[in-house]
Amino acid sequence: MTNNNLSIFEELESSVRSYVRSFPAVFTKAKGSKIWDADGKEYLDFFAGAGALNYGHNDPKMKEKLVEYIQNDGITHSLDKATEAKGEFLRTFNDVILKPRNMEYRVMFPGPTGTNTVESALKIARKVTGRTDVISFTRGFHGMTIGSLAVSGNSAKRAGAGIPLNNTVTMPYDNFVNEEDSLDYLERFLEDNGSGVAIPAAVILETVQGEGGLNTARVEWLRRVEEICRNWGIFLIIDDVQAGVGRTGTFFSFEEAGLKPDVICLSKSIGGFGLPLAITLIKPEYDKWSPGEHNGTFRGNNHAFITATESLSYWKDDSFEKSIQAKSKRITEFLNRIVEENPDIQGKVRGRGFMQGIASSVEGLSERVASEAFKRGVIMETSGGKDEVFKLFPALTMTDEELEQGFKIIEQSVDAALSVYKQAAD
Template identity: 55%
Template sequence: MKMFTDVQTVSIDVFDRYESDVRSYIRSFPTVFHRAKDYHLWDVDGTMYIDFFAGAGALNYGHNNEVLKRALLEYLSEDGITHGLDMGTKAKGEFLEAFQQIILEPRGLSYKVMFPGPTGTNSVESALKLARKVTGRSTIISFTNAFHGMTLGSLSVTGNRFKRKGAGIPLSNTFSVPYDSQENGIDGIALLRRMLDDSGSGLDLPAAIIVETVQGEGGINVASLKWLKQLETLCRARDILLILDDVQMGCGRTGPFFSFESAGITPDIVCLSKSISGYGLPMALTLFRPELDVWNPGEHNGTFRGHNPAFVTGTQALKQYWTNQKLTDQTEQHGRTIEGYLSDIVESMPTLRGKVRGRGMAYGMECGVPGLAEEISHAAFERGLIVETSGAQSEVVKLLPPLTIDEVGLKRGLSILADSAKAVAPI
């Protein structure tokens, strides 16, 4: 029998031999990464990359953030609880107190906190279930180009045809309308209002409307603050629950902690995940108004909803970055820098047929030439920059740098992106 021997080096071929064909990001970034720090990644060959991907928004505070790492190592060294289901632990209690005192109370928000499981789609699934349980209605309204997760409930309110097809069954009890007048000039809210008023429209009064303030996977589509306010007004007038999916755009990605703060709205239910642990550890929250807490004990549960190391780093992230305005101010300043660079690229290279859009440090450059955004991403990788694409046809170069990146690193990455666009732009 062949004995196992220690592997000194890992070849990228191992993933092709043993891992499912469902893998995706490795196809865009074909190397074997080995180390990471702040906004840098290194592969096994020692090649260094600037990271404008940040774990798809799960690493807002960078890789192996030193402050968070010290707290995590100290906790582990003391044999702190790792797995606790939904039992009471010191780590969870400290997180709940910090979240209440640092995030909710200063914003005048009164939410119960639910730990639905380790990922964003767990948060969305619990939000949909709760909305239906509270209202006794089944329909959920979502928007074109939305992305809310890959489990069946979350997929039912996701717009991408390719991802929806993976469900293998019809996705029902949902209805989709255009997002913020960006589709053929159609006003989605006006359309929805008319359909709700028309007894012959075939649309029953929904349990909830689920929305992203900025559609990340959908192509960095930005809802105006006015539109978001109109949406809240519609929900209040019709007794429809408003679910805000802040999985990717929350935790400071657009500037404030919650992406909806600037619009002056208060959702009934909020979904958080990705950077809520601060360290890239699995963690998700579902927040909802106290009167909506109609769950029976154990009615929604999950084995890994109590990941205590994530509570430790999440608490430390709140204390480190959200007791003052410094990170928000820096994020907004970096956002202006990103917008300036992208605008210069689009203006200086008209053959890209580009458009720039974003908020805070979530920005996108749409390319009007099919396949060009992916070419730019590939060219950037060859030059030492990790940047992904998004949109229904992968037509948008999507920038999600760590919020903590310094100005030197940000401008260096943006310069690489400009060089990459120049290298592949049609003549």
């Protein structure tokens, strides 16, 4: 295989592949917020592994720790046996993340992916409450295994299950229909014995719906969800797989709202380096598992423990968090300017922090913007049920200069996409 020849992938890899279709190049090297293809072309990464690379590619300190661990024959695979690497991660996570936020949780290692942590969260809620149903929200996305799909909203992905997805009830997310509070609707169902909705084991939600189109819940809406859960004895599960680990400006996406979830789901960037890792945080009084009741062969990824522990050094004081918030304002200002200066895109800025984008009412325009950006050296994706949002998802460590460079290319891409749209209209 030479240069950007994709024939081997077209010949041998399953047709389920998707990102290679959006980014048709053979990538060979990555560092920080840059990635290079086989022809030596440089790209700015505004995709960050769909949120798995919040600290960029090949962070030097994490790489050094990992290489040293491997060279010293550190344990790679351990299931849930006790290892020094796991113990150091648990200690550091508790000291750096949980204690300063007055949070007390047991840490469960359910398996290496986001859907693993969601499945374990649903299981423990059902086990503790003895109830079966779970309330989820429109446009939510929680993973690709059966339980996670059942609480996801995307109809195409749900259809891929091939079987009915049961024991879930979908309620409208904040501002799904209009400005009226959708939680009045939810409470009415809970109060009415004739509604057909039983008191659920749990409510599961994302504070910002990453795959669903960057829909963002208001603080007051989130607080009322928590109040409803407390009033009815319902588990509150926050899926922070994509929105967590600093993506929205604070380590957990719900910190501004002051929520105290019963269960928190983390994956993607919790491993720091892009290595597979997921954790489920469970309030101690609900940690009712029997030994081995939920398990998985790769729940002890020690390489990820090494890099995850090192990644937490970013959070030992508030300087990193402040830098994220300052840069987030620049992203918001840029997107607002694009919307104001280009009324033809019929756009609306969505999201918060380092997960923002523009939803365009013009069919296909957001996909065109992402395509034009790729041609110009920026990797970015779309989200939403109709791919109506072009999404800025850079590493939290991206420099100011790289952000500005990306802004210029994205602005050029919007202009190019609008030009194509106007030509087609004529």
